Amino acid sequence: MKTHLPFLTAVALAVAAPSLFAADVTGKVTLKGTPPPEVTIQMDATCGKLHSAPVTTRHYVTAPDGGLANVLVYVKSGLSGKTFEPPKETPILDQLNCMYEPYVMGVMTNQKFKARNSDSFLHNVHPTPKVTGNAEKNAAQPVKGMETEFSFAKQEILLRIKCDVHPWMFTYVGVVDHPYFAVTGKDGTFKIPNLPPGKYMIEAYHLKTHGANPGVTQEITVDGDKKVDFTIEIKGQ
Numbered sequence: 001m002k003t004h005l006p007f008l009t010a011v012a013l014a015v016a017a018p019s020l021f022a023a024d025v026t027g028k029v030t031l032k033g034t035p036p037p038e039v040t041i042q043m044d045a046t047c048g049k050l051h052s053a054p055v056t057t058r059h060y061v062t063a064p065d066g067g068l069a070n071v072l073v074y075v076k077s078g079l080s081g082k083t084f085e086p087p088k089e090t091p092i093l094d095q096l097n098c099m100y101e102p103y104v105m106g107v108m109t110n111q112k113f114k115a116r117n118s119d120s121f122l123h124n125v126h127p128t129p130k131v132t133g134n135a136e137k138n139a140a141q142p143v144k145g146m147e148t149e150f151s152f153a154k155q156e157i158l159l160r161i162k163c164d165v166h167p168w169m170f171t172y173v174g175v176v177d178h179p180y181f182a183v184t185g186k187d188g189t190f191k192i193p194n195l196p197p198g199k200y201m202i203e204a205y206h207l208k209t210h211g212a213n214p215g216v217t218q219e220i221t222v223d224g225d226k227k228v229d230f231t232i233e234i235k236g237q
């Protein structure tokens, strides 16, 4: 029996002190209510011929069960006083067939990301921030494969980027002043990894639903992996 004691001690410690370990916060955002129909985009001839079917706006991208894509889920409060280094990864914001991909993405403040032109004609990448300290920029990309690096210093939810050549091309970047954020996928799920133990307010923000208002929030205590689901309701219908 003696030989089992170290193992049991280790188990007891792990159970007694779960708060020593960072945890994953996962969940799903579900849309309640029927979204208005998307609008068909009227592309010019050059762009139109790249698509075999009509392309629409992406205001409410939902799964059959109501899972809502393109929601920025992030820690709204609970991290104050802490500073974080921006992640080394440089996410790609692509321009392909006259559409931005992805439609919503997240980066940390001062994290570099690259806008790329994957089309064989001119796009320009034109961020139009509203938060003081985030600079408006404009990068013409006349050649296929061109990449331009961007980063923004201040938190902004969400920062709009447009293409001036193609007036339907918009994309939105959640600039968050820490690394604990995620954007929901096509099924509405998200994962915020490695959140340190603590008490947090988590916000789920959806551009078309919330606009200038805050998203929906929940308070959670992270002392191990946590599941937190959100419902976003379309009002006024």
Ligand SMILES: [Cu+2]
Pocket (backbone or CB within 6 Å): 095, 098, 122, 123, 124, 163, 164, 165, 166, 169
């Ligand atoms: Cu364009």
